[in-house]
Amino acid sequence: MAKFLQTHGRQLLHLAFFVVYLASVITKIPVLNVMLAIFLLLLVGQAVFGASSSNQKVSMALFALGGASLAFAGAPFTDWLTALTFNAGLVALFVALPFFSFLLYYEDYQQAITDFFQKYVRGKSGFNILTAWLSFILGAILNLAGVHMLYHLLEKNAGDFENRTGFYQALVRGNLAGVFWAPNFMSVAVVLQYVHISWLKIAPMGVLLSVLMLLFISLLFIIGNRRNQTKAFTQPKPLEFSWKPLLHLLVVYFGLIFMVSLFNIFTPYKILTIVPLVALIYPLLLALIQKKMGIYLKQLDHYYHCSLLKLKNEVLLFASVGFFGKALDITGIGAKVSEYIPLEQVSLPALAVFIVISGMGILSLIGIHPVVAISALAATIGYNTLGISPRAYAYTLLLGYAVAVMASPFSGMSLVMSGLTGENPWNAVPRFNILFALAVTFVYSIILPFI
Secondary structure, three states, rough: OOHHHHHHHHHHHHHHHHHHHHHHHOOHHHHHHHHHHHHHHHHHHHHHOOHHHHHHHHHHHHHHHHHHHHHHOOOHHHHHHHHOOOOHHHHHHHHHHHHHHHHOOOOHHHHHHHHHHHHOOOOOOHHHHHHHHHHHHHHHHOHHHHHHHHHHHHHHHHOOOOEEEEHHHHHHHHHHHHHHHOOOOHHHHHHHHHHHHOOHHHHHHHHHHHHHHHHHHHHHHHHHHHHHOOOOOOOOOOOOOOHHHHHHHHHHHHHHHHHHHHHHHHOOOOOHHHHHHHHHHHHHHHHHHHOHHHHHHHHHHHHHHHHHHHHHHHHHHHHHHHHHHHHHHHOOOHHHHHHHOHHHHOOHHHHHHHHHHHHHHHHHHOOHHHHHHHHHHHOOHHHHHHHOHHHHHHHHHHHHHHHHHHOOOOHHHHHHHHHHHOOHHHHOOOOOOOHHHHHHHHHHHHHHHHH
């Protein structure tokens, strides 16, 4: 028994937490919320010993500050329970997200993408633009895993074009363009959790804002290529090329968005419940329809033995952030702090939006995770303070998250790109994207107040 728990204990703990979370949200049985808190505490306890040093320090500080504020206010047990489980949905989201990666193993999408680039792409700007759009599409399904996949697919092509800097920029910028709406983006779930609006209220306009960002990204690549003229690269065309896998990938993509939309329309659940449910249902449903159950079971085995064991930093960070943010809200400390942030004195909403987004980017440079910034802002500053609508406030926080990710050498994106490219984290993302982040902040600060 001891050997079994040593081998399977952590995986079973994650799965038990996940099941209790869904049961608690769906049934509303009070005792399940207590069980959820117990399982979350156990997850935090096991995550402490495997998390990075920086996350350990930040998380322990947030737990201490949140606990001190609740204790000072004499909060009852129910408030402690509420604060502890506030971000349980985000932890559950990370348990569920790896299921979406199953979708890319049902067909040979990777070869189809490689063949497409070899057949149709001849110049730097076209290569970068297509990379950015593909990074956007795959990111909406796989988040950071889409960056990892595209890098390995197109690294050789980028080398042939002598275009590694543009390639890195396209991967990062295209992925982050989905920040306004993609349902499996942790940032979307975080912001909706704090702003208290539904995914359907931000998704339609969010897609338009993402497309606008992609067009802006494309324009910058075209301008940059004209300034640095290089001859087009000639490479052998593949003997055969079929559009079928790529069209199939788009069908899978839109099917995922459609199922999320159906759950939003016909169920009372929030996005933090909907996405985990869709993650459980959609890959399995497609495996059954496409007769790919062998592949599904193989990926399920990998999920159990590998993916679940990696969930340490996410558990620790989001549990502590939720506890801290909710403690500020419960005790009223957040409202008092907002009195010392004079954003209501800024007469121009565009300037207030610019200050918020820029502030999140600056804080990320010193290692403050954007989720911490979102939690603190949402607990202390309302959308009325900025003079904008709730939906515009959500987009402001989401763009602030993206800017913080691009600016910070400590972000998940920087660490992933650093691991892929061999560059240090500063060179992997921030060095090549800070001016872009500043430009996007300026442009969207003008646009968002009108939404």
